[in-house]
Amino acid sequence: MTNQVLEGVKVLDLSWVGVGPVATRYLSDYGATTVRVESVKRLDLLRMSRPFKNSEPGLNRSMFWADFNASKLGLGLDLNSPKGQEVAKELVKWADVVTESFTPGTLAKWGLDYESNKKINPEIIMLSTCMQGQTGPRSSFRGYGNMMAALSGFYEINGYPDRGPTPCYGAYTDFTSPRFCSAALLGALDYKRRTGKGQYIDVSQYECSTQLLGPQLLDYAINENVVGRNGNRCDYAAPHGVFPSKGDDCWVAIAVETDDEWKTMRQLMGQPDWAADAKFDTLLGRKANEDLLEQNISEWTAQYTAKEVMFKLQPHVASGVVHDQAGLYEDPQIAHREYFQWLDHSEMGTVPYNGSQAILSETPPHITKPSPCLGEDSRMVLREFIGMSDADIQSLIEEGVVEETLGQFSNAPVAS
């Protein structure tokens, strides 16, 4: 595809696990040439995490890793070794952007921190993202995104008032943060286009994620109110909840925001006797009798599949199937957006990647290539991007400084 926004932009992705690679993918999906650096000696946890193709574990068989690294080239490089660091520095010279997500201080050990990189590439744009930021008393806090979700306030607000906090699935803040990282990166790229200047960007996942609780933080600052849990209910809407539908563990969400929508819902339910009770006519009445309201609605929804309920109520009343993962592939709207992109991976074969959440009418972002096996592109990257000879590359591979793995369907490496 032509007309990629970031065609010709060169990105060195030193990051790992979640936030860094997902943030970098925004650049890669806009056409930037991206080299993702990894090592078997310091393996990205996700490489050994499920789901695996056909449930068979393997370094190059994890879709968890693959999904975050679509559109990238793979370089296997041991950054702990002095020769590996030299290679990395050549790539810093090559790059326009460097991204990383190590615990603060790690890159400095290897001479790959911003100050060092600036010496060899003065206008480099570099983004560092970590849990709590590069500075401050907690900068060395190590952890994973699910822990950050707790620390950023999202567990506390998940669940019921009569029970303790509940985790959300996975690492919520691993996916709120990349949106802020990518905004800063695109902004920095435009700033550089205008002024010629690069810069250093320090994104704390704790800070950008708590932007999503901004109003609630103000509520504490001013009123000393501490926001709590409310199940699926809403202060200013009823019914507002999740109701059982036909089938095992099948549910449908319904949100009625006005009395008119309630009247319409009542009609669409076939005017059941219970709903005619005037106490349900108003929001205040529905809130005061919410348990009974929900019980009655549950009896109605239980007769139908979630899809049937959704289509009965939409587009007049907000409602939606509570999709399990299989449901996402059957959803016609998701299909219409072509969100899941099926690409041929050189080890896993055809697998579905998360594609783009946005469509641009002229220059849409999209996956440019399947994710790489570990070091799959090592030879090509070192030869083409920093001019290393095949012989030098081969000897670094033999020393274990450069790594290369291929998939069962990989093309054999071609010497120049």
Add this chain to the structure above:
Amino acid sequence: MSSNDSLLSPYKVVDLSNNLGWWLCGKMFADMGAEVIKVEPVGGDPKRCLGPFYNDEPSPDNSLAWWFQNRGKKSVTLDIETTDGQQILFKLLEDADVLIQSFDPGYMESLGLGYETLKKQFPKLVYTSISPFGQTGPYAGFKGSDLVVDALGGFMFIAGDEDRAPIRFSVPQFYENGATESVSHSIAAIMVAQQTGQGQHVDVSAQLATIRFLMNASPYPILEKENLTRRGQMFGIGLSSYRAIYETSDGHLTVMFSPGVSGGKGLNNLRDWATEHVEFDDEVTKFDWTTLQMAEIAVDPEKGVVLAKFSEGLVPFFKLFSKFEIYEKGIKLGAMIAYVSTTEDIYKDEQLEARDYFTKVDYGDKGQILQAHNWAILSETPLVNTERAPNAGEHNREIYMDRLGITKTAYSQLLQSGVI
């Protein structure tokens, strides 16, 4: 202000977003230095009715949701359904780089303000549409809601207790996530427009922005023939699980168990500390957590048994201490522990204070109030410490009369006929 003080200082945004959550896109533009004009309906955005509120006093000027998500914007009031109103909108768009809108798909088109129409008059304009499901497709006409987007985005299904329905967060998140997603794509489109003179339509779906939170769950049905389900307070590692949330003397915390070469030492240390206060099964007391791999636990529930015993055994132990105490000790021990923060905890966090995350905003007679702000630290172009969110139409005179040159007479006529 020079046109290159901040990331986006040369750019102007006309922000027609119309609900909590969608407002956040324009706010991020303001943070990055763009001029953002929030266009509200005459009488003010109806969603200023949303709480929480300053001093718990509901009023359109007291909405903290508005205060936070519209910080740094100017406000004009305008009835875009009138011809005069549209003429004024066009004057604003002459200078604009981005238009943001979040109306029901089809609404702007029905007014002759859709992308295909406006691009003829404003070829450079980036037209950013944010909506629950996208501008086209079978669900484009659906009524949206934070709850329903969470459900149809597949994220809700995998959260909650097994004996109750799946849950969403008790604070709206999913329009917000669609809005924050829209920013980088809009900037990408600005970059193209600056090069080619051609704008484009940026169409963002909050449903798709929700699917991203599934992390690794979405490929499970395809790769492993399985659907992940909610596990309440437990954390799943394949066929095994352990307790994720623990009560402390003053709240809750979460522990991440990652046995193996690196994480195992921290778990040994945590176990050793806990055995000073509680008793575990022999099996747990003697176990060396560096010898067990996560991958083993995932496929063999037998291997997960000792882990489950350990995690349940910690329940009475954590109740003896405060969450901060355990968190700090956890750091020293190399164990992966994070406390479950309340908004109070976040507001008082010394790490955020050290980094000047909160900045003071002047609300006049309502005081100087600390507001969560610096979401990135940039060495050349720091985020702008923007002014407070505007009152409805606060900048009508400045923009309509001073900038667009609308005369006093015309201004009065427009005002009295309800156009502005």
